[in-house]
Amino acid sequence: MNDVALHLSETLDHILASIPQFKPEFALIIVFLFSIIATLFTDRFWKQSSFFVSIIGYIISFFSLLPQLHQPTSGFFGMLVIDDFSVFARGIIVFALLVSTIFIQQHFKSKISQKNLGDVYTVLLTAGLGLNLLTITTNWLLVFIAIETLSISSYILVGYFSENKKQSEAAMKYVLFGAVCSAVMLYGLSLLYGFTGNLDFTSSAHIQGLTAAPQVMTTIALLFVFTGIGFKLSFVPFHAWAPDVYEGAPTPVTAFLSTVPKVGAIVLLARVTQAWTTSLFYFGELTILFITVVAIITMLAGNLIALRQHNMKRMMAYSSIGHTGFLLMAVLVAPSGDPAILLFYLCAYVLMNLAAFAFIDALEQKTGATELESYAGLGKKMPIIFTGFTFIGISLIGLPPTVGFVGKLLVFSSVFERHQSSGDLPYLALLITGALTSVISLFYYFKIPLYAFLRGGQSEQNNHASVTLIVVIGIILTSLVFGIGIFPDLLLGLFK
Numbered sequence: 001m002n003d004v005a006l007h008l009s010e011t012l013d014h015i016l017a018s019i020p021q022f023k024p025e026f027a028l029i030i031v032f033l034f035s036i037i038a039t040l041f042t043d044r045f046w047k048q049s050s051f052f053v054s055i056i057g058y059i060i061s062f063f064s065l066l067p068q069l070h071q072p073t074s075g076f077f078g079m080l081v082i083d084d085f086s087v088f089a090r091g092i093i094v095f096a097l098l099v100s101t102i103f104i105q106q107h108f109k110s111k112i113s114q115k116n117l118g119d120v121y122t123v124l125l126t127a128g129l130g131l132n133l134l135t136i137t138t139n140w141l142l143v144f145i146a147i148e149t150l151s152i153s154s155y156i157l158v159g160y161f162s163e164n165k166k167q168s169e170a171a172m173k174y175v176l177f178g179a180v181c182s183a184v185m186l187y188g189l190s191l192l193y194g195f196t197g198n199l200d201f202t203s204s205a206h207i208q209g210l211t212a213a214p215q216v217m218t219t220i221a222l223l224f225v226f227t228g229i230g231f232k233l234s235f236v237p238f239h240a241w242a243p244d245v246y247e248g249a250p251t252p253v254t255a256f257l258s259t260v261p262k263v264g265a266i267v268l269l270a271r272v273t274q275a276w277t278t279s280l281f282y283f284g285e286l287t288i289l290f291i292t293v294v295a296i297i298t299m300l301a302g303n304l305i306a307l308r309q310h311n312m313k314r315m316m317a318y319s320s321i322g323h324t325g326f327l328l329m330a331v332l333v334a335p336s337g338d339p340a341i342l343l344f345y346l347c348a349y350v351l352m353n354l355a356a357f358a359f360i361d362a363l364e365q366k367t368g369a370t371e372l373e374s375y376a377g378l379g380k381k382m383p384i385i386f387t388g389f390t391f392i393g394i395s396l397i398g399l400p401p402t403v404g405f406v407g408k409l410l411v412f413s414s415v416f417e418r419h420q421s422s423g424d425l426p427y428l429a430l431l432i433t434g435a436l437t438s439v440i441s442l443f444y445y446f447k448i449p450l451y452a453f454l455r456g457g458q459s460e461q462n463n464h465a466s467v468t469l470i471v472v473i474g475i476i477l478t479s480l481v482f483g484i485g486i487f488p489d490l491l492l493g494l495f496k
Contacts, residue, residue: 015076021068021073021074021075021076021080021082022075022076022080023064023067023068024061024062024064024065024068024090024094024132025061025129025132025133027057027060027061027064028057028061028125028128028129028132029129030057031053031054031056031057031060031061031125032057032122032125032126032129034053034057035050035053035054035057035118035121035122035125036122038050038053038118039116039118039119039121039122043116043118048105049118050117050118050121050122051101051105051117051118051121053121054101054121054122054124054125055098055101055102057125058094058097058098058101058128059098061090061094061128062091062094062095065087065090065091065094068082068087069084069087070084072084078138078139078200078203079137079138079139079142079200080136080137081136081137081138081202082136084495085135085267085270085339085343086135086136086267088339088343088494088495089135089263089264089267089343089346090131090132090135090136092263092343092346092347092350093128093131093132093135093260093263093264094128095350096256096259096260096263096350096354097124097127097128097131097256097260099255099354099473099477100124100252100255100256100259100260100354101121101124102469102473103251103252103255103256103357103358103361103470103473104117104120104121104124104250104252104253105117106252106468106469106470107250107251107252107361107365107470108250115160115161119160120157120160123153123156123157123160124153124157124256126149126152126153127149127150127153127154127157127256127260127261129149130145130146130147130148130149130150130153130264131146131150131260131261131263131264132264133145133146133149134146134147134150134264134265134267134268135263135264135267135268138200138201138202138271138275139199139200139201140189140192140193140199140200140201140225141189141199143268144182144185144186144189144228146264147182147185147228147229147232148182150232150261150264151178151182151231151232154174154178154257154261155171155174155175155178157249157253157256157257158170158171158174158245158248158249158253158257159171159172159174159175161249161250161253162248166248167248167249169244169248170244170245170247170248170249171245171248171249173241173244173245174241174244174245177231177240177241178231178241181227181228181230181231181238182228182231184224184227184228185224185225185227185228185229186228187224188220188221188222188223188224188225188227188228189221189224189225191217191220191221191224192206192210192221192222192225195209195210195212195213195217195218195221196208196209196210196213197209201271201272201275201276202271202275204279207275207276207279207281210222210281210283211280211281211282215282218283219283219286222283226290229265229268229269230294232261232262232264232265233262233265233266233269233324233327233328234262234320234321234324235294235295235298235321235324235325235328236294236297236298236301236302236321239298239301239302239321242317242318242320242321243314243317243318245257245317246258246313246314246316246317246320247311247313247314247317247370251313251357251360251361251364251370252357252361254313254316254317254357255353255354255357255358255361258316258317258320258353258357259349259350259353259354260350262320262324262327262346262349263346263350266327266330266331266342266346269291269328269331270331270334270339270342272287273287273288273291273331273332273334274334288332288426289426291328291331291332292332292426292427292429292430293426294325294328295325295326295328295329295332295430295433296325296429296430296433297325298321298322298324298325298328299322299325299326299433299434299437300325300433300437301318301321301322302318302319302320302321302322302323302324302325302437303318303319303322303437303440303441303444304440305318306318306319306322306441306444307440307443307444309444310371310372310373311370311371311372312360312370312371312372313360313370315372315444316353316356316357316360319396319441319444319445320353322437322441323349323353323396325433325434325437326345326407326408326411326434327342327345327346327349329411329415329430329434330342330345330346330411330414332415332418332427332430333411333414333415333418338496339495340492340495340496341410341411341414343495344406344407344410344488344491344492344495345407345408345410345411347403347484347491348395348403348404348406348407348481348484349407351403351477351480351481351484352392352395352396352403352404352481354473354477355388355392355474355477355478355481356389356392356393356396358470358471358473358474358477359385359386359388359389359392359471359474361470362385362468362470362471362474363375363378363382363385365468365470366382372447372448372451373451375448375451375452376451376452376455377452377455378452379449379452379453380453382452384467384471384475385471385474386448386449386452386453388474388475388478389448389449389452389474390448390449390452391478391481391482392478392481393445393446393448393449394445395481395482395485396441396445397438397441397442397445398438398441400485401482401485401486402481402482402485403480403481403482403484403485403488404481404485405485406484406485406488408434408438411434412431412434412435415427415430415431415434416431419431
């Protein structure tokens with residue numbers, strides 16, 4: 001009896017000692033509760049109360065991260081791992097969530113809708129909690145809970161605003177595809193636990209258990225697990241949902257889906273890759289080969305299909321699929337113990353995509369369309385928007401002097417160094433494919449200035465775009481894209 005009491009006392013002491021490491025997530029949980037209260041009560045008198053509660057929550061969560069910088073530790077019996085990698089990743093996530101929340105508020109501010117936006121802000125806070133957990137855990141059970149928290153939040157965001165058959169179909173496709181991927185991943189995790197009796201993918205007991213299990217069954221189980229991760233990253237062949245969902249969802253929700261979930265999933269994949277490739281686990285080499293093949297196919301498929309798109313949101317969907325391939329390339333060099341390059345490219349990707357969707361949203365609100373043909377002749381009437389949009393396209397291609405150029409250069413340089421040191425052909429194949437797809441992307445990104453500045457539009461379209469908050473945010477993000485592109489050490493020095 002005394003032993004049980006002592007064990008319980010030690011367990012409670014450890015949990016209490018671990019709570020300070022969970023401060024950023026606790027901030028989101030508390031603000032989540034306040035957001036619900038604001039939605040139910042104060043929104044009746046002040047419609048923006050839940051919005052400002054959410055913004056304050058993200059700011060508090062961000063500042064709660066700062067004391068954790070350069071203070072590596074673990075908590076909750078090793079289920080949470082706090083290091084600089086997770087601190088910077090959560091900082092990027094909070095920033096992207098804050099911008100996405102402002103997008104949603106501005107997008108629906110002037111629209112007559114029966115939907116309560118307070119519910120949307122609450123769901124975004126829930127998604128932020130799931131994303132944070134993805135970046136700080138090495139426990140498969142917590143990984144699954146985090147992915148499901150993020151997935152359910154994303155389903156709600158897409159389906160909440162469905163107003164027609166096309167949007168409802170996109171939401172249903174997203175839910176069904178996600179449910180199947182989650183079920184497959186859970187089955188794979190059950191196999192892993194059966195083989196090892198351990199759920200910490202970095203522990204030696206877990207890796208030894210996988211090594212001792214039959215290779216065929218272990219490989220199948222791990223591929224099942226990659227199904228869930230692949231769904232969040234939308235790499236081939238788990239990308240089928242992305243174009244329809246991106247097109248059917250409101251543009252601010254699309255901006256969220258194309259950026260924020262990928263940050264958490266990429267950090268998780270980098271941790272898994274590092275744990276396996278630095279051990280004697282046979283799947284470590286297969287992991288590198290698997291990521292290489294997936295990255296090559298994803299880059300080719302995303303960029304080639306994007307060439308045929310005329311809807312901007314579908315084009316950006318395939319563009320984001322192509323960029324996922326580059327993110328996978330960055331994952332391959334992250335296991336060296338220096339995640340600075342991966343973090344830099346993640347930050348560049350978030351800035352570029354959020355800016356692109358800011359301009360798409362501004363144009364959609366002004367013209368009511370997202371088709372490339374509808375942009376014809378609008379460059380002279382909306383020069384600020386289309387100039388910024390063109391610069392973002394240049395960065396997405398990877399041309400200097402932009403953050404996209406620096407990000408791709410860092411990834412290519414690291415992969416080239418790996419090829420020189422190891423002589424492995426997969427790294428060379430990645431370099432060739434990355435360079436080729438960057439050239440391919442030039443042809444569809446340059447359609448934006450082609451239609452806007454060089455094609456004639458309808459003469460009756462003589463309206464000029466007013467400078468809204470979304471346009472201002474797009475311009476600020478574009479300035480960051482160029483500023484960091486010219487002075488990359490400002491960001492790289494921080495990450496290192």
